[in-house]
Amino acid sequence: MRTTAVLSRDPAAGFAVEPVDIDEPLAGEILVRIVAAGICHTDLVTRRAGSADRPVLLGHEGAGVVESVGPQVRGVRPGDHVVLTFRHCGACANCVAGRPAYCARSVVLNQFGRRAHAAPRVRHAGGPVLDGFFGQSSFAGYALSTADNTIVVDPSIDLAVAAPFGCGFQTGAGAVLNALRPGPGAWLVVYGAGAVGMAAVLAAATMPEVRVAVVETSPVRRELATALGAEVAVDPAEGPTVARLRELTGGGATHALDTTGIPSVLADALATLGTGATVVAVGLGRGTPPIDVSDLVLHGKTIRGCLEGDSVPAEFIPRLLDLYAAGQFPADRLIGRYRHTEIETALADQRAGRIVKPVLTW
Incomplete structure (x- = not known):
């Protein structure tokens, strides 16, 4: 799937908007058409510490519409509106105890976790892109996620508002x-x-x-x-x-x-x-x-x-969005919307205090 992505080539330089190819979903994977992605401080910190010798694809507050699903995916279907959040294994002691943010495999799954399959998820100019950030890397028009970090939400919710609930607002x-x-x-x-x-x-x-x-x-x-x-x-x-x-x-x-x-x-x-x-x-x-x-x-x-707010995202994110829909959690007042091509403007506005939460749109 050809799309545009916001890539980081050098931690000291600005972001670059470039074409990338996203692979089709394989077993256990979900292809999401990204509508919006919040910019989180964690993206910027990770970028500064990231690799300078190849493109890095960040983004971990994605929201969009499911395009297709691979084999063995349950509970998520094409057409679902979803918010993407952090990954967790679901089987370790902390996950079983309802504390998935402290998953024993959190680092492996969320810090540019490897795909279970041999083929790269994302390519640029024929070469692989460092991706898999929080199991999504959603600074692109499409992202590959998995069922454990894909939360189905009410389709009436504005996805640009919903996106930051995947991390910052949830926290x-x-x-x-x-x-x-x-x-x-x-x-x-x-x-x-x-x-x-x-x-x-x-x-x-x-x-x-x-x-x-x-x-x-x-x-x-x-x-x-x-x-x-x-x-x-x-x-x-x-x-x-x-x-x-x-x-x-x-x-x-x-x-x-x-x-x-x-x-x-x-x-x-x-x-x-x-x-x-x-x-x-x-x-x-x-x-x-x-x-x-x-x-x-x-x-x-x-x-x-x-x-991550000590939350169970599949329960907590819909709960917060219900509060938003009821007018009790006016998160839209915190958001500034920017085309993904305007990421440097978004960051400048945030640094200047003109907006609280920049959200990129595709």
Whole structure:
């Protein structure tokens, strides 16, 4: 199948839109005509660390329509509208326990996982393309996926809105709804109002009597966060946030979410918590946070990590899309749509804070 793809040839250079050939689906594979694909921070981080000596095809927030399926595919049919997400084996202890994001084979399946068959999935100019990112590589007009990462959704849902639910929106919303689970009267502090943080704000707005504070440097995103349900948005550039937030929350937040991956921010989130409270970290950063161990122990605080919102995608993504359809999770307000040929413009707009979540369309 000839189509166009957004390729990375050199981590230091821009993306290139070039023709590629996508193979027909073999056993266990699903060919999806991509309608839209969100750009996630993970795509950009992986690109910077990726190979410079051959084209790399990224993209792991794809959404589209099933074109055809190979033998042994069950539960997905041509014509289905689908959201693509991360892969998992379905058989290891974590998968069986309902924690597929922590699948024992996650790295093998999601980090440019090899095809079970000899033929390349994607070719450019006759040579193979490094693909299989999150089992989809959806920065192209077509993608090959498998049943474990292909979620059938209501065909009435706008696929450009649905695409980021495959990772970013699922991560932020799941951190709140599945991991933190704040109850009535809770104070949640969200650090970082990018796509993941904004999804957390939207998720908290669906819970009764949960108050939200956001810590964010961008004035445009602070304004949007308050419009979407945050009670207050704090600019960390104005000075240390811990004392301000502890006063605002009446002695300390009950829950916090760090989306930044910055060690010092995670330390601030912990210090902002009240007794017995929890902070969840979803940002993939480096370094060691300067944590006061006495504060952690004496006040019974908890720090925990969370991947992909601790979700079971086949259940959680349709649940979130139901909330969107009901007007309770207005994810469309976070999205900027761009033709896939405009990827550099999309990235520039995101860096400038003009949009929260860029979505490429085919």
